[in-house]
Amino acid sequence: MVEALLSGVGASRVLTDRNSRGSYARDQGPLTEPAEPAVVVLAENVDEVQHVMRCAHRLGVPVVARGRGTSLSGGAHAVPGCIILSLERMNRIIEVRPQDEVAVVEPGVINADLNLAAAPHGLMYAPDPASHAISTLGGNVATNAGGLRCAKYGVTRDSVLALDVVLADGTLIHTGHVTFKGVAGYDLTALFIGSEGTLGIVVGITVRLKYLPVETRTLAAFFPDLPAAAAGVLAIGAARVQPAILELLDGNTLAILDAAFDSHLGERGDALLLVQTDGFGAAAEAAVVQEVLRAVGATVEAEEGAEAGMLLDLRRNARGDGVDDDFRVGEDVAVPRSQLVHYAAELERIARDLGVRLRLVAHAGDGNLHPTFWVPRDEGVAGTSRLHAALDESVKVALGLGGTITGEHGVGQYKLKWLPWEQSPDVIDLQRRIKEAFDPRGILNPGKAIS
Amino acid sequence: MVEALLSGVGASRVLTDRNSRGSYARDQGPLTEPAEPAVVVLAENVDEVQHVMRCAHRLGVPVVARGRGTSLSGGAHAVPGCIILSLERMNRIIEVRPQDEVAVVEPGVINADLNLAAAPHGLMYAPDPASHAISTLGGNVATNAGGLRCAKYGVTRDSVLALDVVLADGTLIHTGHVTFKGVAGYDLTALFIGSEGTLGIVVGITVRLKYLPVETRTLAAFFPDLPAAAAGVLAIGAARVQPAILELLDGNTLAILDAAFDSHLGERGDALLLVQTDGFGAAAEAAVVQEVLRAVGATVEAEEGAEAGMLLDLRRNARGDGVDDDFRVGEDVAVPRSQLVHYAAELERIARDLGVRLRLVAHAGDGNLHPTFWVPRDEGVAGTSRLHAALDESVKVALGLGGTITGEHGVGQYKLKWLPWEQSPDVIDLQRRIKEAFDPRGILNPGKAIS
Incomplete structure (x- = not known):
């Protein structure tokens, strides 16, 4: 197999040593069945991905694609004897088209890097998983990643217009459309999004960009307990205000953050709702939010500039104390x-x-x-x-x-x-039939996502 | 076949007379291959739909599902000897859940009727095809319908959370989730949306509702010619303002509307951009739009209340002068x-x-x-x-x-x-494999959408 791979990928990027195989064996999710890959391939372009899939298809070897391995569910864990197909080096932003409000990227691009490239044009890529500084767009697509801003702006699927995908046998296809709307044929794009590398390898992603908000307002609402804070969420909903960000943190989380970052959140309450409104209506929306949250017993403070950013960063780091495990x-x-x-x-x-x-x-x-x-x-x-x-x-x-x-x-x-x-047995069976139609030899990330 | 159908559906709703078959033979799209259905079934519940599919599957008879037949592409045209499965009588709004911001409906519910039911709760169903007063949500799902408000609020797929679907063999499945987010398994919901009745019969739809805007502002911007109006669209985009509605009408459309509705739009310019901003930022956004459109040569007027509604109604009726045909x-x-x-x-x-x-x-x-x-x-x-x-x-x-x-x-x-x-042959082939996995006997709306 290694010989076959070497005929299409440079030797320095076909790794078989024990260290490499070990370091690519798992992601950040809990690990129930430890396994070692046979080989790790660091692909640098679409041709190489096609080559890897052609080899794997011919030889019947499983392939686990991965970006930066930040999955929290084990979607990128190795399966025994597999090829780990790392796409981290395919990290070029091919183009940002400000007038079309779209960007085209390779799968290894880090979520935050795309936002850095879009910002000078007054644009943003909306889905922002807490891992946005370390996770790749390919991984975001594989899991249909959400994030903080999704309540208002939608999840990954809502921002992806088109995909380039290498199928199980190495065939390259293009799905979707660069236009905002398009209904020709089945929604293959949506089918690949969230399929966790079990239907094809995403090698190109066309996303719709949204407008960077002209203004944001951030509120920190502290509550005496968790149920009170949860009730605050419903109060905002009942006022029919749609914040861009609406995060809830309980007292134990505040304590951990305070210990790690020398903040003093725990002194202000035992549960925190972090609310950000944005856009032309940001101030008016924040005023309504403040009013309804005070009415349900919160202590609400407007956070300015650096402080607001710090609070949101703290939230993004709230899970960031290591890899999940048995304990x-x-x-x-x-x-x-x-x-x-x-x-x-x-x-x-x-x-x-x-x-x-x-x-x-x-x-x-x-x-x-x-x-x-x-x-x-x-x-x-x-x-x-x-x-x-x-x-x-x-x-x-x-x-x-x-x-x-x-x-x-x-x-x-x-x-x-x-x-x-x-899911019912009928739904699981239907998904297996789809998997079979896309990957008859069952080589794409077997034992994940559906089976 | 009729006998088989009658064993599960009341005789008064199994129509075989020539008139009925004729009136259900086509939709509003151009008709290239006229065909007559063998029978029309007016289903009233899920059991009956399952019964029809079981009969059709056993006998190998094609089934064309339809709502109100407002398709503009012939998706609901009869195919020779088919069963027309009309879902227009399955028109109950099962529930509107204001706190969850979702609604559950049968496929025959008219789009506008759902909005009437949602409005008292401060909610709306966002996708609003121009046919919203006459088209069904089942039809909207079948075509992944768009509409006027989609630029800001997304298309049908972006508002549908879950589906009940009767498969080709009569099996009833449930896809998706009532929650706003959910990534368990493949996105079957998105796959059914836009599949035009070729993968299954949608018998239940759970939608996410959005907040009725607290305020709207409507602007009518008249331009000397069509390219100038199109340039106006880009100017609004460059200002990074996202209107809820941004419709363009050319001079010939204005003339037809003026003749039909006794309006005087044509006197004000040879192309019209109809812009509606909404939400807490509506006024501020409208002010920016007004400024940038004036800068590119438009005559911009703010439309108030009844007048603004009339203009939007005119736009929705802009195509409403009959069925497409050879001419x-x-x-x-x-x-x-x-x-x-x-x-x-x-x-x-x-x-x-x-x-x-x-x-x-x-x-x-x-x-x-x-x-x-x-x-x-x-x-x-x-x-x-x-x-x-x-x-x-x-x-x-x-x-x-x-x-x-x-x-x-x-x-x-x-x-x-x-x-x-x-689409490339590989993409078309992949879709055929999906179709085959869902409908091995090829009875669901054959010859439509993909093949």
């Missing part, structure tokens, strides 16, 4: 907005009942919650079994409220066990 | 925004060169143009051959500029001839 898992459920208060209370109950620690951040405007459960490492198996019981219960309760097992991280490898709790 | 066809291309000025000029050139009449309306904010070409009926074949040459040329030029053959109407039956101009 700590960050979850990613979503529930209908009306259930936020109830679900927040349920999370606290679950943690209490099962004796695990909990902290919570949430893209509250979307009803997308990231509870992190953890147990002391020295408890060993006793701790991890309580941890997993809490995770299972939190997912079960979310589904019972009409929620989903994953709002934005993807199923990957780790959440496969929960997929049949959400 | 008149309305097109639906989209081009990248930067090409609007050039493409508008090209359309005028094509009409001139080929001796056909032209009028143009456009969802200009999206680069989605609806030129209507027509020739005098008494010219017979000579006229229609010039008409078709103009249509072909207008599509070819749009594609050459990076555009698409259909921005929002769908491929249906009429635009199949142009699909290979836009």
Whole structure:
């Protein structure tokens, strides 16, 4: 296999040494089935990706594509004997077209770098996962990544217009349209987005850019407890104001941030709603938000310039204390907005009942919650079994409220066990038929996302 | 077959008489291959739809689903010997959930009726095809319908969260999620949206509602000619203001509206940009729009209340003078925004060169143009051959500029001839494989959308 790969990719970018294989073996998600890749290929262009897929297809070898490996669900974990196809070197911004309000990028471009390139034109790429400074657009596409600004601006799928995709047999296709609208044929673009590398390898991405807001206003609303803050989210909704950012942080998260960054958030309350309005109506919207949040008992302060930016950066770093493992898992459920208060209370109950620690951040405007459960490492198996019981219960309760097992991280490898709790056998079967139509030999990221 | 159908659907709703079959034989699109259905079934619930599909699947009979038959591409035209499965009687709004900001509807609900139900809660269903008063949400989903407000609020796909779908063999599945975000498994919801009844029959639709704007401002900007108005669209974009509505109407359209509705638009200029801003920033945005449009030579007037509504109603009726046929066809291309000025000029050139009449309306904010070409009926074949040459040329030029053959109407039956101009054989083949995976017997709206 290595010989076949070398016939189309430079030797210095076909890595078989133990160190390389080890360092590309996993992403940031919990790891249930450790595996080693046979080889790591650092592709630099579309031809090389096609070459890798042709080899893999001929030889029946599994291929796991990855960007920077920031997945939180194990979507980029190696499978035994696979080719890791790293796209991190395909990191060129091909073009930014200010009049068309689109950009064309390679999959290895970092999310934040595209925003840096778009900003001088008064444009932005809206979906901003908390990992925006380290995650690639290819990875964002693979998981249909969300982020902070999604409540107003939508998720990755809503910003992607067209894709270049290398199929399982090496065929290169182009899906979608550069125009904002287009309905010719099936929506293959949407089908590839979120398919976690199981249907094809995305090698080019055309995105729609949105307008950089002319103005933003940031409010920090502190509440005496978590359910009160969750109720604040509903109060903003009832006022029919759509913030660009509406993040909820619980007291444990504030304590961790204060310890890590020497801030003093915990002194101001036991739960924080971080609200940003933007655009021409930013000030008027912020005024309404302030009024309704005060009416439900919040202490609301307008944050200016650097301070506001710092608060948002803190939020983006709220999960940033390492890789998930057996003793700590960050979850990613979503529930209908009306259930936020109830679900927040349920999370606290679950943690209490099962004796695990909990902290919570949430893209509250979307009803997308990231509870992190953890147990002391020295408890060993006793701790991890309580941890997993809490995770299972939190997912079960979310589904019972009409929620989903994953709002934005993807199923990957780790959440496969929960997929049949959400989807019927008929739906799972239909997805397998699609997979079979795209990848009859089953070489694209097998055992992930759907099966 | 009729006997089989009667075993699960009331006799009064299984129509075999000539009149009924005739009146359900076509939609509002151009008709290239007239055909008669064998039978028309007026389904009233999901069980009946499942029964129809089970019968059709067993007997290998084609099924063409339809709502109100307002398609402009022939997606709902009968195919020979088919069952027409009308969903117009499945028109209940199951629920509007104001706190969750979602609604659940049957496919036969009229778009405007959902908006009437949502408005008391301060909510709206954003996608508003010009046919919103007569077209069904099932039809909107089938074609991924666009509309006037899409520049800001997105198309149908961006507002649909979940679907209930009856598959070719009668199996009922549920796709998607009630939550705003959700990435479990493949995006089957997006795959069904825009598939024009070729992958399954949509029997339930869960939509996300958006906030009714607190304020709107409407501007009418008149220009001396069409290219100047198209340049106005780019000027608004360059100012990075996102109107909710940004419609372009040419002089011939104004003349037709004036004749039909006794208005006097044509006296004010030879091209009109109709701009509506909305939300908390509506006034500030309108002020910027007014300034930039005046700077490029427009006469801009703010329209108040009833007048503004009348102008928008006129625009929605701009195509409303009958069904397309051999002598008149309305097109639906989209081009990248930067090409609007050039493409508008090209359309005028094509009409001139080929001796056909032209009028143009456009969802200009999206680069989605609806030129209507027509020739005098008494010219017979000579006229229609010039008409078709103009249509072909207008599509070819749009594609050459990076555009698409259909921005929002769908491929249906009429635009199949142009699909290979836009999509590669590999993409068309991939879509056929998807179709095969969903509908192995090929009974769902055969010969439409992709093949």
